[in-house]
Every structure is written in structure tokens, then in C-alpha cells.
Amino acid sequence: MSQRERFEAWAIEGKFAFRNERGFWMYPAFSQGQMYLAWKASRRATLEESAKVCDRMVSVSAVSYETGSACAQEIRALAASDSDKET
Secondary structure (H helix, E strand, C coil): CCHHHHHHHHHHHCCCCEECCCCCEECCCCCHHHHHHHHHHHHHHHHHHHHHHHHHHCCCCHHHHHHHHHHHHHHHHHHHHHHHCCC
16 A cells, blocks of 8 residues: 555545545545645654664664664665655
């Protein structure tokens, strides 16, 4: 599922959006662009916070250093791939 599809599912679940009878997306309280920008920004921030948790593991031990570094790299790669897939 793409980030856009996840966003649309979240918007429907939260009753922020719906599809009208003609199949068009409707965002009654906000513009679609505003909501999608907020979604992307919150996801980026959450992924970076997660990577920082892994960064803190680096200082614990040699094993934690490797694990923490790999974990942070994978999370940041996920964030980068989200940006690469934007439509």
C-alpha cells in the first residue's frame, strides 16, 4: 500500500474524507493538499524519532552499536523511499 493509499484510509477512518457518489474524494474541513502535507510531515517526524531511538543504542555496547546503526539506517532508508514514491 502506498503512502497515498495509507493516507486516504486514515482520512476515511477518521471521517476527514469520503468519496462522493461520483467517486471523487471529498475533504469537507480541509483541502486535500493541506491534509496530505500534514500526513507526510508527521510520518517523516515519526520515522526520524524512531531512528533517533536506534541512534541512542549505539552508545551502549559493540553489539548495540552495530544493531543501533543498522536500525537507524533502515528507518531512514524507509523515510527516503517514502519520498521517492510520492505521486
